[in-house]
Amino acid sequence: MAAGTSEPALLSSRNQSSSSTRSASGNSMLVGLTCRNHVHVVVGTNPLAAARCAQSLAAGARPILIAPDTADLHYGLQSKIDDGSVKWMKKEFEDDDLFRLGREDVGSVVDSVFVTSGPKEPRSAHISQLCKRHRIPVNVVDAPHLCTFNLLSVHTDGPLQVGVTTNGRGCKLASRIRREIASSLPRGLGPACSRLGEVRRRIQEDDHLALGALDDSLDQSAQFNKLVAEEDARNRRIRWLGQVCEYWPLKKLATIGDDDVDRLLDTYPGLGADINDRNHNWEPSKSELGKLVLAGSGPGHPSLLTRSTLHAIRRADVILADKLVPAPVLDLIPRRTPVHIARKFPGNADRAQEEFLEAALQGVRQGKTVLRLKQGDPFLYGRGGEEVSWFMRRGLGDRVQVLPGMTSALSAPLFAGIPVTQRDVADQVLICTGTGKKGKAPLPPEYVSSRTVVFLMALHRIAGLVAELTTHLSPTDDAESPPPTHEAIEMEEKRRLWPLATPCAVVERASCPDQRIIRTTLAHVVEAIESVGSRPPGLLVVGGSCEVLHPRQRGQAWIVEEGFRGLDDEEEQAWAAGLEGALRAGEV
Ligand code: SAH
Numbered sequence: 001m002a003a004g005t006s007e008p009a010l011l012s013s014r015n016q017s018s019s020s021t022r023s024a025s026g027n028s029m030l031v032g033l034t035c036r037n038h039v040h041v042v043v044g045t046n047p048l049a050a051a052r053c054a055q056s057l058a059a060g061a062r063p064i065l066i067a068p069d070t071a072d073l074h075y076g077l078q079s080k081i082d083d084g085s086v087k088w089m090k091k092e093f094e095d096d097d098l099f100r101l102g103r104e105d106v107g108s109v110v111d112s113v114f115v116t117s118g119p120k121e122p123r124s125a126h127i128s129q130l131c132k133r134h135r136i137p138v139n140v141v142d143a144p145h146l147c148t149f150n151l152l153s154v155h156t157d158g159p160l161q162v163g164v165t166t167n168g169r170g171c172k173l174a175s176r177i178r179r180e181i182a183s184s185l186p187r188g189l190g191p192a193c194s195r196l197g198e199v200r201r202r203i204q205e206d207d208h209l210a211l212g213a214l215d216d217s218l219d220q221s222a223q224f225n226k227l228v229a230e231e232d233a234r235n236r237r238i239r240w241l242g243q244v245c246e247y248w249p250l251k252k253l254a255t256i257g258d259d260d261v262d263r264l265l266d267t268y269p270g271l272g273a274d275i276n277d278r279n280h281n282w283e284p285s286k287s288e289l290g291k292l293v294l295a296g297s298g299p300g301h302p303s304l305l306t307r308s309t310l311h312a313i314r315r316a317d318v319i320l321a322d323k324l325v326p327a328p329v330l331d332l333i334p335r336r337t338p339v340h341i342a343r344k345f346p347g348n349a350d351r352a353q354e355e356f357l358e359a360a361l362q363g364v365r366q367g368k369t370v371l372r373l374k375q376g377d378p379f380l381y382g383r384g385g386e387e388v389s390w391f392m393r394r395g396l397g398d399r400v401q402v403l404p405g406m407t408s409a410l411s412a413p414l415f416a417g418i419p420v421t422q423r424d425v426a427d428q429v430l431i432c433t434g435t436g437k438k439g440k441a442p443l444p445p446e447y448v449s450s451r452t453v454v455f456l457m458a459l460h461r462i463a464g465l466v467a468e469l470t471t472h473l474s475p476t477d478d479a480e481s482p483p484p485t486h487e488a489i490e491m492e493e494k495r496r497l498w499p500l501a502t503p504c505a506v507v508e509r510a511s512c513p514d515q516r517i518i519r520t521t522l523a524h525v526v527e528a529i530e531s532v533g534s535r536p537p538g539l540l541v542v543g544g545s546c547e548v549l550h551p552r553q554r555g556q557a558w559i560v561e562e563g564f565r566g567l568d569d570e571e572e573q574a575w576a577a578g579l580e581g582a583l584r585a586g587e588v
Pocket of ligand 1: 512
């Protein structure tokens with residue numbers, strides 16, 4: 001792990017042995033290489049060359065690409081050449097490139113060489129040999145024996161970098177391990193490194209500490225655990241900072257903000273101040289805040305909740321639920337937890353939303369964990385994105401956690417036996433809303449025979465929607481809007497319409513005991529809904545995929561299927577009983 005103010009490229013010196021049983025003592029020495037303004041020569045034009053240039057640029061180096069004019073450039077490379085960040089020398093590699101393209105202050109010798117053409121290309125071995133002879137670090141793709149250093153799989157978060165190598169045993173494995181490590185780190189650790197680095201620098205400056213007087217690079221020096229009081233007063237604050245970094249939970253460190261840094265330095269003024277009886281009281285102010293969890297509750301059936309949402313339901317101090325959140329999900333809320341259901345009704349949606357946001361903000365400021373429970377997935381027509389940005393605007397973006405939910409847009413078709421993609425029938429899925437902003441009709445999606453379209457919030461204006469899909473709109477249709485431009489009229493004339501015979505299905509209350517499916521075509525769907533009535537919430541699925549597993553019955557304009565049989569009832573009942581027991585016992 002390397003944390004510093006510069007952006008070093010993480011490289012490791014490479015052990016030359018190729019034995020697969022190499023002992024740990026033959027492993028690489030991992031180092032953070034400072035590359036600012038170094039000249040890196042990249043030979044080759046494939047995607048790896050683009051990746052090497054990107055890595056080189058990220059470390060502040062100046063990559064020079066050597067490849068003949070005739071080479072087919074990877075688009076990533078082309079864009080970097082176009083913006084001037086990568087210099088392209090349009091020629092074959094020549095030996096003396098290594099000794100004339102480098103920085104003047106190091107005698108024009110280049111700083112590193114990356115060969116991306118692989119070991120089979122004879123010039124790879126040649127360049128490697130040349131570099132080795134002249135002590136120029138060289139890396140050849142897929143050829144450990146030709147490298148003097150290898151690149152790590154790196155997770156970067158601001159100044160924090162975590163690099164992983166398996167020493168040639170597999171870069172995919174290294175990348176997987178790196179991802180796993182990165183995902184276990186708390187969010188905000190990179191910025192926290194910057195802030196703590198700043199505290200360290202200021203303490204060093206204020207207390208006139210000689211640079212390097214305290215080598216905190218070793219994990220635990222013998223001095224580390226000594227009481228600060230025993231130390232030279234000059235070193236107190238820096239020792240204290242060392243203890244904070246060592247003992248505070250990473251999660252807590254990751255929440256340190258700029259204001260906390262100022263507070264820390266004010267609380268512990270420099271030289272000679274007695275800090276020992278105070279140094280355990282300081283808390284980052286942000287930790288006094290609570291958090292907002294924005295979670296999706298799935299389409300309706302409680303078994304379709306994610307475990308993380310269920311956990312959030314159990315842990316929340318207060319729950320603000322949308323109106324559509326199904327009752328069986330609300331039933332899982334522990335009795336002691338206050339619940340508010342949104343007072344959303346037509347015309348009041350924006351005010352209800354604002355009310356909820358204010359309530360959530362208040363809760364977070366009081367240190368509470370507030371759960372905003374939404375139906376389906378919070379980011380799919382759930383206004384989840386708006387809520388997150390509302391909190392971000394108030395500087396509380398890092399107090400918000402968003403948990404996904406199973407969206408009705410994909411699960412309702414599934415429970416209706418409609419595979420939204422199916423080879424040779426549908427190769428794309430489009431999810432849209434039938435109702436635009438302020439109740440206006442959004443632009444109807446164009447007909448594509450291999451497309452499944454799922455319309456949410458559409459059934460209350462099904463007649464209008466079907467008309468828009470199957471006939472051209474006349475410019476006079478919308479009296480309130482300004483007259484359409486010539487271009488808009490032309491586009492509308494070219495819009496491909498959906499054939500009336502296109503199969504479709506209305507799926508209502510998917511995954512609830514009173515689920516209902518109407519299978520029909522665009523020609524009859526309006527009549528079908530008029531005839532059987534509506535049972536919200538429901539959605540419309542349109543496209544050939546509706547008939548893949550449920551072929552149309554001859555002579556029937558529509559068929560209606562009642563009830564939900566999507567989950568294993570026995571298992572489900574056992575689960576519900578277990579949960580009820582836990583609720584009674586107060587565990588939940
Ligand atoms: N965030 C939600 C969608 C909110 S918009 C999600 O990801 O599912 C509300 C619309 O979702 C409703 O108008 C309806 O079209 C659809 N919907 C929600 N639950 C449904 C269900 N159980 N069955 C069918 N449609 C549903």
